[in-house]
Amino acid sequence: xxxxxxxxxxxxxxxxxxxxxxxPAIFVPALIVPPVFQVLFFAYLGRTAELQSxxxxxxGNSIQLAALPGLFAISQAINGERRSGMLAPLLxxxxxxxxxxxxxxxxxxxxxxxxxxxxxAVGALVLDVDVAPAALPLLALTMAAATFSCTAxxxxxAAVGLRIREMAVxxxxxxxxxxxxxxxxxxxxxxxxxxxxxxxxxxxxxxVEAGRDVVAGATPADVGGLLLTEVMIGxxxxxxxLALLRHYERVARRLATLELV
Amino acid sequence: xxxxxxxxxxxxxxxxxxxxxxxFDVMITAIWPLVYASLAYFMFRAGSEPASxxxxxxxxxxxxxxxxxxxxxADAIQxxxxxxxxxxxxxxxxxxxxxxxxxxxxxxxxxxxxxxSTLVWGRLVFGIPLDLAQPVWFALAIPPTIVSIGLLGFVMxxxxxxxxAGWAVGNMFEYPVxxxxxxxxxxxxxxxxxxxxxxxxxxxxxxxxxxxAAFTGGSPLLDIGMCLLLSVAYTIVGAVLLGRFLESARRxxxxxxx
Numbered sequence: 118x119x120x121x122x123x124x125x126x127x128x129x130x131x132x133x134x135x136x137x138x139x140x141p142a143i144f145v146p147a148l149i150v151p152p153v154f155q156v157l158f159f160a161y162l163g164r165t166a167e168l169q170s171x172x173x174x175x176x177g178n179s180i181q182l183a184a185l186p187g188l189f190a191i192s193q194a195i196n197g198e199r200r201s202g203m204l205a206p207l208l209x210x211x212x213x214x215x216x217x218x219x220x221x222x223x224x225x226x227x228x229x230x231x232x233x234x235x236x237x238a239v240g241a242l243v244l245d246v247d248v249a250p251a252a253l254p255l256l257a258l259t260m261a262a263a264t265f266s267c268t269a270x271x272x273x274x275a276a277v278g279l280r281i282r283e284m285a286v287x288x289x290x291x292x293x294x295x296x297x298x299x300x301x302x303x304x305x306x307x308x309x310x311x312x313x314x315x316x317x318x319x320x321x322x323x324x325v326e327a328g329r330d331v332v333a334g335a336t337p338a339d340v341g342g343l344l345l346t347e348v349m350i351g352x353x354x355x356x357x358x359l360a361l362l363r364h365y366e367r368v369a370r371r372l373a374t375l376e377l378v
Numbered sequence: 379x380x381x382x383x384x385x386x387x388x389x390x391x392x393x394x395x396x397x398x399x400x401x402f403d404v405m406i407t408a409i410w411p412l413v414y415a416s417l418a419y420f421m422f423r424a425g426s427e428p429a430s431x432x433x434x435x436x437x438x439x440x441x442x443x444x445x446x447x448x449x450x451x452a453d454a455i456q457x458x459x460x461x462x463x464x465x466x467x468x469x470x471x472x473x474x475x476x477x478x479x480x481x482x483x484x485x486x487x488x489x490x491x492x493x494x495s496t497l498v499w500g501r502l503v504f505g506i507p508l509d510l511a512q513p514v515w516f517a518l519a520i521p522p523t524i525v526s527i528g529l530l531g532f533v534m535x536x537x538x539x540x541x542x543a544g545w546a547v548g549n550m551f552e553y554p555v556x557x558x559x560x561x562x563x564x565x566x567x568x569x570x571x572x573x574x575x576x577x578x579x580x581x582x583x584x585x586x587x588x589x590x591a592a593f594t595g596g597s598p599l600l601d602i603g604m605c606l607l608l609s610v611a612y613t614i615v616g617a618v619l620l621g622r623f624l625e626s627a628r629r630x631x632x633x634x635x636x
Contacts, residue, residue, distance in 0.1 A: 143547060147549060150550040157553075162418065164563075166418075168421050285545075293413040297413055297417055297420075303421055
């Protein structure tokens with residue numbers, strides 16, 4: 118029960134705290150403008166390369182964009198605590214680390230889903246991509262699965278934030294990794310074999326494949342396996358992420374580097 | 379005038395050294411454009427436009443320079459704020475624009491790493507031949523390209539001096555400028571209004587200059603001239619905007635609020 122309170126109230130206070138240094142007038146456009154233009158950029162690039170249809174890029178990029186808040190928000194939560202001098206008191210408290218992190222992850226999941234949905238909607242409208250209205254609920258579920266797995270990856274990579282300072286840069290690299298490897302803009306068959314093999318263990322890959330199938334008319338039964346795989350990958354990253362957080366916290370305490378890195 | 383030129387020149391040297399102190403930052407600057415270069419290579423190679431691989435290489439390079447500049451320049455004032463130096467710099471007798479310009483140009487100059495890394499990456503990993511049609515013109519086109527992109531960053535930094543999260547604002551301009559300046563996507567495939575907008579943006583002319591020198595054998599002189607012309611325009615516009623925003627921040631006593 119205490120863990121639930123820490124997660125919910127701590128997560129809410131932390132999310133509200135975000136707006137002390139990032140005004141909503143910047144925060145909201147920052148979650149809309151780059152994602153929408155990412156979708157448009159790759160769709161136009163795809164037209165230039167004459168590789169795939171607009172639908173391919175709109176679906177792929179909008180699902181991959183779930184990683185934007187998933188990666189950046191969680192890592193910046195740790196960086197933000199450090200910058201404001203609160204990381205040491207937070208970790209010195211008896212509160213469950215799992216509750217603290219999961220509480221901060223809840224708003225991220227909601228925002229990730231919103232970013233994916235909005236990017237898809239704007240991309241589809243601007244580029245005139247046809248999607249059957251009946252496919253939208255299943256597409257939203259697909260985006261939710263991707264958002265979960267990306268947030269789990271975000272937790273795993275945020276643990277590294279206890280060891281390095283340049284988390285924004287590191288988050289960018291992980292985001293780029295998903296962009297290149299997961300079949301978002303280049304079909305997996307056109308990537309080198311080792312890259313498409315690596316993609317099987319990354320979030321986004323299976324959700325993107327499921328999303329494209331859904332837009333093409335697939336039923337829940339058709340894409341159930343892909344969505345389950347996506348969620349299981351998310352669970353795996355979540356377990357690894359929580360273990361890494363525990364490990365790096367111990368290392369930082371032992372070396373007294375919690376606030377130094 | 380000599381004193382101001384000295385401030386700018388010394389500031390440039392200082393900030394280039396400062397920005398190259400972190401091997402991690404330099405590594406990231408070199409690696410980031412490789413992501414987009416690789417995506418472009420894969421897309422063009424898998425698609426039906428293999429000849430475009432050469433142009434994609436240069437386009438990704440300029441994209442890398444703009445990426446570094448847009449976020450770095452947008453965050454330049456905030457970094458001074460965090461270190462507590464902003465008020466001192468603004469209060470100093472030296473005009474603040476002469477302090478800020480070297481920071482933004484140094485930021486874009488670091489993009490040279492991305493130029494080298496992208497061209498080498500394309501050559502080694504994707505086998506793209508690097509046969510420069512006019513190597514001397516190519517080398518001559520690099521400094522005006524970098525300076526003009528850095529000064530575009532200066533205009534951006536001037537406009538967002540009042541925002542605490544400048545990096546977030548800068549980040550918003552990354553993709554739109556990539557799209558509209560035709561670095562990887564021909565402007566012809568964009569809506570008609572995009573072309574006139576692209577004329578006012580330095581990456582357009584920098585890309586033209588480098589690609590003319592590298593591939594077509596045409597003269598990049600006009601493009602270099604446009605880079606220089608835009609540099610002058612950006613300096614004037616940025617200095618005026620910066621003066622107004624700083625005056626407003628001083629009047630409201632919000633200069634150092636973080």
